[in-house]
Amino acid sequence: MKFAWSIPCLLFWPFVACSSVSAQFAEVPLAVQTLIQQADPRASAEYCGVVSTSKFDYYLFLLQRKELAGIVLVRQQPGTAPVIADADTSLFPFRNDSEGSVEPAVQCALQVLLRKRNLARTSRPSQPASSLEPDTSAVGREIDRVIYPISGFRLRSNSTREILRLLRTGPTVAVNPGTAPPGSIIVSPTQFSPYGPIYLGHAGIVGSDGSIYSADARYGGARTRNFSLTGWRRQFSGANGSYAFVLHAPSARNAQRFQPANTWLNIDPSPSVCYGISGS
Numbered sequence: 001m002k003f004a005w006s007i008p009c010l011l012f013w014p015f016v017a018c019s020s021v022s023a024q025f026a027e028v029p030l031a032v033q034t035l036i037q038q039a040d041p042r043a044s045a046e047y048c049g050v051v052s053t054s055k056f057d058y059y060l061f062l063l064q065r066k067e068l069a070g071i072v073l074v075r076q077q078p079g080t081a082p083v084i085a086d087a088d089t090s091l092f093p094f095r096n097d098s099e100g101s102v103e104p105a106v107q108c109a110l111q112v113l114l115r116k117r118n119l120a121r122t123s124r125p126s127q128p129a130s131s132l133e134p135d136t137s138a139v140g141r142e143i144d145r146v147i148y149p150i151s152g153f154r155l156r157s158n159s160t161r162e163i164l165r166l167l168r169t170g171p172t173v174a175v176n177p178g179t180a181p182p183g184s185i186i187v188s189p190t191q192f193s194p195y196g197p198i199y200l201g202h203a204g205i206v207g208s209d210g211s212i213y214s215a216d217a218r219y220g221g222a223r224t225r226n227f228s229l230t231g232w233r234r235q236f237s238g239a240n241g242s243y244a245f246v247l248h249a250p251s252a253r254n255a256q257r258f259q260p261a262n263t264w265l266n267i268d269p270s271p272s273v274c275y276g277i278s279g280s
Helices: 007-015 030-039 104-122 139-151 160-169 229-236
Strands: 044-052 057-065 068-076 083-088 172-175 185-188 202-206 211-216 222-228 243-247 263-266 276-279
Touching (some): 044 104, 139 202, 185 229, 202 229
Antiparallel strands (some): 057 068, 172 243, 185 202
16 A cells, blocks of 8 residues: 555644654553553564554554564553553454444554654665555555456555455455465465454465465565465364455456356466466
């Protein structure tokens, strides 16, 4: 998602205070530190700052664990215990349900924190360029790079929960994730509870060799062969659940439309394999 100011942000901005991205983890209240550390003990946490309103303080963190990266938003009301307000590979757009909703001004302020964080990291001569964009994860972007030239269909999201929604409602056929054929898009959405734990999700494409190609935070978000189908299900299915989908083949008359017939796109992320359409 490109950074941009919105009208709601300008209207409500005077009511929101935003910390500097240089804020240190030690400045975070102990209860918030404890929550984020216990929510995913295996992940490294980077504190990005706090957004304060008249009612709540929102603490923003980046989590990274091996190939996975994500954002965690912790909300605290003075005098109460902090809770995890949201967590995913990308928090933008936020959830639509009232329990997980965040005011537009807060969303804008969080974007500011992430943008400042990235600019600060890339400007340090001793630091390599950050692999994490404002959306944090590149899972949807890397899938789009493969499927859009063939199908005309884009996910346009790096949120695993949003990717799952789009695949469920888009031009797709659901398939068994345990036997998903090459070209299938597989997604395991981020799951969390208000007090943890956090299970970061992932999404990728099944290759012709049965391996899964997906964005890898260890390599700048580049598409990498980093799981077997069995390994993916072993890591994600128990906590996150795994879902797989095959895209409908595009109509020859209009690449933006999709046939309801049972021809599927045979998509393989490996550059050495030609793309084509196969029958069901």
